[in-house]
Amino acid sequence: MTKLKTQSLHKKGSDLAQSNKQLEILSNGIFQNGELPTFKDKISETSQFPLKAKKLEILQINVGYMCNQVCEHCHVDAGPDRKEIMTRETMQQCLEVIKNSGAHTLDLTGGAPEMNPDFRWFVEEAAKVGIKDFIVRSNLTIIRANKKYYDLPEFFKKHNVHVVSSMPHWTRGKTDKQRGDGVFDKSIKALQELNAVGYGMPDSNLRLDLVYNPSGAFLPGDQMSMEKDFKKALMEDFGIQFHNLFAITNLPISRFLDYLIASENYEDYMYQLVDAYNPAAVANVMCTNTLSVSWDGYLFDCDFNQMLELPVNSKAKHISEFNEELLEGRNIVISQHCYGCTAGAGSSCQGVVA
Amino acid sequence: MSKTYYDPADLRKFGKITEWSEELGNKFFEYYGKVFEEGALSAREKSLIALAVAHTEQCPYCIDAYTKDGLQRGVTKEEMMEAIHVGAAIKSGATLVHGVQMMNKVNKLDG
Numbered sequence: 001m002t003k004l005k006t007q008s009l010h011k012k013g014s015d016l017a018q019s020n021k022q023l024e025i026l027s028n029g030i031f032q033n034g035e036l037p038t039f040k041d042k043i044s045e046t047s048q049f050p051l052k053a054k055k056l057e058i059l060q061i062n063v064g065y066m067c068n069q070v071c072e073h074c075h076v077d078a079g080p081d082r083k084e085i086m087t088r089e090t091m092q093q094c095l096e097v098i099k100n101s102g103a104h105t106l107d108l109t110g111g112a113p114e115m116n117p118d119f120r121w122f123v124e125e126a127a128k129v130g131i132k133d134f135i136v137r138s139n140l141t142i143i144r145a146n147k148k149y150y151d152l153p154e155f156f157k158k159h160n161v162h163v164v165s166s167m168p169h170w171t172r173g174k175t176d177k178q179r180g181d182g183v184f185d186k187s188i189k190a191l192q193e194l195n196a197v198g199y200g201m202p203d204s205n206l207r208l209d210l211v212y213n214p215s216g217a218f219l220p221g222d223q224m225s226m227e228k229d230f231k232k233a234l235m236e237d238f239g240i241q242f243h244n245l246f247a248i249t250n251l252p253i254s255r256f257l258d259y260l261i262a263s264e265n266y267e268d269y270m271y272q273l274v275d276a277y278n279p280a281a282v283a284n285v286m287c288t289n290t291l292s293v294s295w296d297g298y299l300f301d302c303d304f305n306q307m308l309e310l311p312v313n314s315k316a317k318h319i320s321e322f323n324e325e326l327l328e329g330r331n332i333v334i335s336q337h338c339y340g341c342t343a344g345a346g347s348s349c350q351g352v353v354a
Numbered sequence: 355m356s357k358t359y360y361d362p363a364d365l366r367k368f369g370k371i372t373e374w375s376e377e378l379g380n381k382f383f384e385y386y387g388k389v390f391e392e393g394a395l396s397a398r399e400k401s402l403i404a405l406a407v408a409h410t411e412q413c414p415y416c417i418d419a420y421t422k423d424g425l426q427r428g429v430t431k432e433e434m435m436e437a438i439h440v441g442a443a444i445k446s447g448a449t450l451v452h453g454v455q456m457m458n459k460v461n462k463l464d465g
Binding site: 169170171173174212214215216218219220221222225226229230271275 | 366396397398422425426427428430
């Protein structure tokens with residue numbers, strides 16, 4: 001039985017809170033002794049190295065690592081004890097980029113993005129820009145965490161925000177095991193409230209998508225089958241509707257890496273990822289059309305590289321130095337965690353890619 | 355020589371059986387893959403059948419493989435255990451139903 005976490009790795013002073021320790025693990029052992037090929041060697045087999053950034057389509061902004069939950073597998077190592085929060089000044093720099101870049105999607109994430117004190121201001125300002133798809137990654141329970149968040153469904157609706165929420169399973173046991181006691185019931189209530197204002201209804205423009213990531217050391221199943229099962233169970237049991245399910249693979253970093261090592265599943269999991277490697281997924285991995293911005297404004301190829309503190313390979317390293325031409329065509333920074341995005345049908349913040 | 359008959363790492367080498375008999379190995383894996391595709395039964399239902407049979411066959415590799423396969427498909431532990439009970443019930447039923455043969459024989463010899 002897994003003991004639920006109450007503190008981040010950072011707060012506990014765990015070795016694995018340090019990105020260089022994680023990168024060391026991902027480079028040594030089975031990847032050093034040649035048992036498994038490195039990601040670089042693997043993508044070189046199909047002449048896909050170096051992986052290059054294409055035209056920017058998605059700007060993903062992490063507005064802070066603070067969260068009301070301490071999920072078992074969080075790649076951000078988020079939690080109530082994390083104090084890294086984006087300032088309004090950095091948000092203003094992001095707004096400038098949103099106005100002037102060609103990106104069609106803005107994706108706000110965290111932590112719980114709603115816990116940033118300037119979150120609502122940022123959403124209001126960003127919504128004015130008229131970006132095509134404006135995503136907020138909401139953990140659902142935040143909506144029920146405190147009275148001040150109760151009106152979030154209405155707030156999201158007012159600004160036509162596309163809500164993307166995590167839901168590890170349609171059963172209480174599996175959800176609470178990964179995300180904490182009581183998370184399932186609160187998530188169900190929050191989904192019902194989102195449905196009540198029109199989110200997730202079949203003909204509604206108010207998009208509500210769910211993210212499924214496995215609760216343990218295994219890969220996600222077929223996205224379409226999972227979506228069918230989720231829709232059936234959530235409808236039958238709770239009358240809940242949503243649009244799409246994104247099946248996302250857990251990447252072997254941060255708390256999930258800690259879990260893999262502690263449960264002696266690390267090597268097997270890496271074998272699973274390498275065995276399921278799909279060169280067709282490489283062509284569409286999200287780092288090729290996404291830019292990730294950290295709470296303090298630095299630029300990364302993806303949220304995972306942000307957590308591993310692997311900055312973009314470009315002269316423009318901060319949102320204040322943003323230059324679309326300079327960033328396009330940059331070489332993507334890779335390590336063995338990248339196998340998580342190329343396994344099976346591939347994985348991204350928007351689900352499968354192949 | 356391995357100290358145990360079963361090594362979990364051997365499951366990963368299953369595909370290598372084709373190396374010593376390519377044609378038959380390939381035919382087997384082609385058939386195997388086809389069997390587990392969505393058909394009149396869903397892939398999820400087939401996975402649960404495979405898990406039950408893995409237990410009745412007492413194949414540790416198959417148990418590992420179809421437990422993981424079930425988890426990937428969102429199968430719950432309650433569903434997995436019920437599937438195993440189906441296998442166990444058939445196994446015990448198959449033993450007990452032979453009791454009729456014993457009864458027939460007793461009745462013939464000593465009835």
